[in-house]
Amino acid sequence: MAKVKYYYDQETLSYRKVERRKRKILGGVTLFVFFSCLVGFLLYLFVGQVYDSPELRTVKRDKKFVELQLENMEEEIEQLTAVIADVEERDNSIYRIYFDANPITSEQRQAGFGGVNRYKNYEGYSDSDKVISLRESIDRLKKRTAIQSKSLDEIAVLAENKENLLMSIPAIQPVRNQDLTRMASGYGYRSDPFNKTRKFHYGMDFTAPRGTPIFASGDGVVERADANSSGYGNHIRIDHGFGYVSLYAHLRQRNPYNVKVGQKVKRGDIIGYVGSTGRSQAPHLHYEIFKDGERINPINFYYGSLTPEEFNELLKRSQQENISLD
Template sequence: MSKVKYYYDSETLSYRKIVPKKGKNFALGVLFFVGIVAMSFVLALVYLNIPNVETPKEKAYKREIENMRFQYELLNKRMEDVVSVLENVEDRDNNIYRVYFEANPISEEQRRSGFGGINRYKNLEGYENSEIITETTKNLDRLSKRLVIQSKSLDEIATLAKNKEALLASIPAIQPVKNDDLKRMASGFGIRMHPILKYRKMHNGMDFSATTNTEVFATGNATVKKARRSSGFGNLIVLDHGFGYETYYAHLEDIKVKPGQKVKRGEIIGHVGNTGLSTAPHLHYEVHKNGKVVNPINFYHGDLTAEEYDIMLNQSALENQSLD
C-alpha cells in the first residue's frame, strides 16, 4: 500500500493531501524506459568494442575456424607425402619401365601441368580463409591429374608388357636344327656361288647341312603362312611370327604342318631333305623383317653362348659355295 503524502497550506493553516497527476507519472515512466534502452545500447557498444572480449558464440566459431585450418594444413601435409610417393613411381616409370619397353617418357610439363582457362576457384574467394582453401583445392586437383596420367601410363606399360612377352616368345631365337657342335652350318648370308646356276648371287639365308629326316624346328611362336611345294625351294614352310617377322624353311623332305596352324618355338614342323634346287640334304633358313631379308646370324641368342656365337659368325662370313 503506497504512502499518502501531505503538504502544509499556509493560507488555510492546514495540511492537505498531495494528489499525483496522471500525466506526470506516465511521462516519468516513459523517460525511465527510454533511459534503460539508451543505457543498454551504450553498454552493448562498449562491450563489443572492448579488446579480447568475445561472446560464447564467437568463441565457438573461432574454435571451429581454427580446427578447420588445422585440418586443411594436415590435409596438405598428407598430400605432400602422397606426392613424394608418386614422384618415385613417376621416376621409375620414365627411367625403367618405359625405357625397357621402348616407350617415350612422359615429360615433366605434361605430368605437372595445371588447369587453363577460366578461374575454376573463383567461388572459393572472398572469405577469411580463402587462401588456404584455394591452395588445398589446387593441390588436390594437380595430384588427381598426375594420378590419372600415371594410371594411363601404367595401363600402357601393362599392354606393352603383354606385347613384349608375346614378342619375346615369337621372335626367331634358336637354330632351326640341332647344331650343338656348330658343324652343320654350311653357308652363310651374303654373296655366294650358286651350286647349280654357277654364278655369284645373293644368298638370302643360311644353309645347315644335315642328313635326310633330321628334325626341323620352329624358331619362334608363329602361325603357318605357307606349307607347300615350291619350284626353287622344294618343300617350303613359311611361318608368320607377327611383329613383322617371317621365317622360311626350304628343301624339306616332308611337311608336318598346315596353313593357319599355330606352332610353338621348338616344335617340329618338318624334316631336312634335298628337294627343289639343292645339291645335298640341307635346310635353307631365312629370316624376313617387314618384308626384307635379314641375316639369320642375329637371331640365335636363345641357344648360343657368346663364344659359340663368335664361332658361328666367323663360319658364316666365309664366302664358300652355298648348297642351293
C-alpha cells in the same frame, strides 16, 4: 500510503512538513534508470568477453574444426604430391626409356588451367584463399594422376608388345648342334653347286641326316607348308609378326610337315624334318629370315640357343666362301 516526513524549523521553532517536488522526483528516477542501463550494458560486455553463449561456442568450435581439417588436407596433398612426383620420375627415367617411349615433359605434367576462373564460387569467405589454394592443388593432382595413368596404360601396351616381340623374333638355330653334320654354307656370295658360278646365297645351309627334326625359331603362325615355290622343294614359312618371316626349305619327301597352314607354333616346336627336295645336292636345311619383305642374314638371330663360343664358331664357318648345297 506514503509516509509523511517532517523537519524542525529553527527559525520558527516548530516542525514543518517535508514536501517533495515532482521534477526532482522524476530526475532521480531518470538518473537511476540510466545508471541501471549503463551498469547492465557494461556487465553484458564483460560477461560476453569472459563467457561465450552456447551459439557462439558452437560457431567457434565448428570454425576450429574446419581450420584443423584444412591443415590436415594441406599435409595430405603435400604427401600425395611427393608420391606422384616419384612415380613420374620413375616413369620417365626407367619405364618409358626401357620401352623406347619419349619421356613426358614436366610442362605437360604440371600445366595449369587457363580460361575462366574455376574458383569464383569459393571467393568472399573468411578462409577463401586457403580453400582456393587447396582446390587448385587437388585439381593439379587430378590432372597429373590422369596423365600418369594414361602413360602407364601406354607402357602396359608397350610391355605386352615387347614381350610378344621377344618371343616372336626367330632367335634360335632351327637344327640342334648335336644333329648337325656340319654348317655347309652361310649368307653371302657362294659358288652355285649346279652351274659353278658365283651367286648370292640368301640363307644358311645346315647339313644333317634325313629326318632330323627342324624347330620353329620363334613364335608365329604357319603361313605356308607346300612345294609350290621354285627351288625350295617341300618348305615351311612362319609369319612371326612385327615384319619377320622365317623359311625352312628342302624338307624330306615323305611326311615332311609336322604342322599345317594357319597353325600357331611356339619357339622350339618341331615343325618338319630335314630332307633333300627341290634344288638340293644333299640332305640339309636351307634357312632364311625376312624382315619387312627383305632377306636378312640369319647369323644375327641365334642369341637364344648358342653359347658365345658356339656362335663365334658358327660365324667363322658361315663366312667361308665355299660351295652351297642349293
